[in-house]
Amino acid sequence: QVQLVESGGGLVQAGGSLRLSCAASGRTFSNYAMGWFRRAPGKEREFVTTISASGGRADYGNSVKGRFTISRDNAKNTMYLQMNSLKPEDTAVYYCAARVMPYGTLNEASYRYWGQGTQVTVSS
Numbered sequence: 540q541v542q543l544v545e546s547g548g549g550l551v552q553a554g555g556s557l558r559l560s561c562a563a564s565g566r567t568f569s570n571y572a573m574g575w576f577r578r579a580p581g582k583e584r585e586f587v588t589t590i591s592a593s594g595g596r597a598d599y600g601n602s603v604k605g606r607f608t609i610s611r612d613n614a615k616n617t618m619y620l621q622m623n624s625l626k627p628e629d630t631a632v633y634y635c636a637a638r639v640m641p642y643g644t645l646n647e648a649s650y651r652y653w654g655q656g657t658q659v660t661v662s663s
Contacts, residue, residue, distance in 0.1 A: 540587070541565040541637050541652040548633060548657030551625055555661070559620040561635030561654060569593070569613040572643035574650055575620050577659075578629035589643025590618065596642065602628075625661045632656040 547559040561573065574589035587610040588599045599611050606625075611618040618635060636650035 540567065541568075541571065543635050543637060543652055543654035545633065545635050545657040546660045550660045550662065553625060553627055553661055553663050554624050556621070556623045557659060559622065559635075559659070561618040561620075561632055563616045563618070563637065568616040570600045570639070570641075571637040571652075572640055573609075573611060573618045573640065574628045574636045574643050574645075574647075575609065575618075575633060575637060576647055577629075577633045578656075579628070579631040582631075584634070584647060586645035586647065588620065589638075589645065591643060592641045597617060598643065598645070600645070622659070625659075627661045628661060630661050632658050 542564045544562045572592050575587040580600040586600050590609045591596045593609045608621040634656045635654045637652040638650045
């Protein structure tokens with residue numbers, strides 16, 4: 540069992556930055572690929588980014604490529620999402636997720652553990 544807790548969400552103006560954190564407890568964090576997903580009001584949850592268990596590989600959704608950066612610190616059992624150049628369309632609840640495999644995927648069904656989410660609101 541893995542417990543995930545997101546933090547760092549909030550209200551920011553367009554063009555600003557936020558850094559989200561996802562703290563993990565339970566099983567060995569370094570065994571899991573991790574991902575960030577988001578759900579905007581009235582929309583389906585969508586893939587944002589994923590990082591491999593070792594941290595050596597990351598993939599991004601097209602809408603955030605070049606603006607968001609995922610990273611992880613396995614010694615601290617924590618994953619991060621640095622979000623720059625934020626846009627109003629980035630407004631959503633952001634969820635972190637853990638996959639019991641070395642590499643991540645954009646398919647949310649393949650992630651076994653999920654956090655409760657943190658709200659990010661970008662004002663225009």
